[in-house]
Amino acid sequence: MLSALLVMAAIAIVLGAVLGFAAIKFHTEGNPLVDKIDAVLPQTQCGQCSYPGCKPYATAIAAGEADINRCPPGGEEGIQKLADLLGVEFKPFGSDTAAPKPKSVAYIDESTCIGCTLCIQACPVDAIVGAAKQMHTIIAAECTGCELCVAPCPVDCISMLVIEEKISNWKWKYPVYTMNVAEAAQTAAGAAR
């Protein structure tokens, strides 16, 4: 009886020590899930999800407070990735979120710009250079296309330009071809006409 108690106590002490050690050794700061979700988000920092940036949205998703279908720049593919990561069902965009747009960059009409610095303060990634009463301009390579600079501009000199397809960013298209003879004949006839 006593020996059994001793053995159980010894096991409890050893396992307790192991657990205590592991708790210190493998301690993680913050929620690792937030970082994983944040890595999937497109980092435009646009706030279209109604959270002030990608990280806060990731935190809200991790806490179960936000839906996964609130990020228009991520597109449906982004939702799918979040669904895979979190092990939940895919959810199409709701009616309250903006529709996904083609990727674009902001462009400042430099002749109209009055140098008010309001867009510089609005830019979440510091992609606008300029100073008070000096012309501003966008660093196109750093611009995430969040559109946050468009609204504050008092002279409406900022426009969003869709990124054009060039040889440097051209992609092979998904192969489209006819699957059966009837269709092939139809396309051939169409081409002949």
Next chain:
Amino acid sequence: MRKLYHFHGGIHPPSNKTQSTRAAIAHAPLPTKLIVPLHQHAGEAAKPIVQAGDHVLKGQLIGMPDGFVSSAVHAPTSGTITAIDMQLIAHPSGLPNLCATLIPDGKEEWVGLKPVDYRSHSTAELQQLLRMAGVVGLGGAAFPSDIKLRIGKQKITTLILNGAECEPYITCDDMLMRERAAEIVQGAEMLRFMLDATEVLIGVEDNKPEAIAALQQAITANGRVLQQSKRHEVVAIPTIYPGGGAKQLIRVITGLEVPSGKLPTDIGVQCFNVATACTVYRALAHGEPLLSRVITITGNVRQAQNYEVLIGTPLAELVALSGALPDTDRYIMGGPMMGMPLPSVLVPAVKATNCIIAASAKLFPPPPPAMPCIRCTRCVDVCPADLQPQDLYWFAQSREFGRAQVFSLFDCIECGACSYVCPSHIPLVQYYRFAKSEIRAREHDKQLADQARVRHEYHEQRLEREKREKADKLAAREKAAQAAKLASTRPLTTQQQTEQTEQTELEASRAHIREVAQSEVEHPEG
């Protein structure tokens, strides 16, 4: 006789090479207009250093290499630059790219050439010379040759010259080896010197006996001069497509396999095309930059032949030389297996152009309609990269790019052997190209997102710091004001005192207003 090895798979398409090997390489006449693209090589485009209206000499630099992987572009003949603008080029997208248009003056005036003795220069100097001479791989990928010579710590034992030319119809390397074997062998010796390799093996498919004989003769003839004859050897390899793929050729000649995701240099081998060796020779021994190359004009033409063509020559003028037959409906750049249809026959010849095939419905009948994959695995039997093409097709089709990568999608050399044997006529390679470019685009987006995340974090930190600094300043000012008030209570008159109190209060309220205004700007509407 050297022991040869095999690579997995391969096919035997009809070679169709004899049509264009009957006549010797002819010099194409000077065209009326040259369109020289500034991005003819893998990597970054060259930066134009001439303007419209400038007169240039033959061999003058017009595009400066810009970036680590980049190469120079030169004026192929003397004349006047009339425009530097976007022009249609030979690219599967059919999109235009930056080109310099040159109207030749017909004088062929050379810029001053500086031949060098390669043995008296360091490897780094020679690499720089090749970069500025615009020497790129002429096998098709147009990868800058100087980068392939920068090998770091690895020891290169074997330099392989690729003269396999396995793709049907193309004979430009074959004719070059027959006619300019001596230049190729000397270029090979220069490359061997730069790589400090111990042996040079020139791999040529055994369907080119004339080329093999010419190379052997050149090696014997040069042997006494170079004292390297024992290091050079021509290896006749069996004719099988794609035996000219770099990894396949290395496998056949040395028996070594380049591991997935590694480079040939990692196993002590480096591979160059025979035409590249010839260009290296001309660049160093004569100081001539890469201005022209040999191009096969074949297919549905009256007289198939090889031409020495200035870079930038509109392909329409070349095709006219061979006389395309009236039922020609499109043109293919490269071979029938890996080539691409040209968006227009007006596009210029570039460094990567090895062959132009005039195609007609009779010569290349349109493929029968594609049927569903029946998992017969014939593609697996022929894949020279030892992949599972039917699985890759499945993943690419369903956009499961992650799994395609796990199945080594990027080891695919896009040789087209799988599509060739597919009984369902599925355009498999198109799927692999689609998947590869989607994966590359996603990786690029991911990189941009990471960059944006870092910048946003800095931005947040900066705002935080500014707020803290402002608060500190305010606190310090208040403290100073209080101290001043305390110190001034006794000596000051009542009047002065009131003034000072008013001043402090005013300061404090101003600071408060500024604070409120600032936070309004930072967080509009709360």
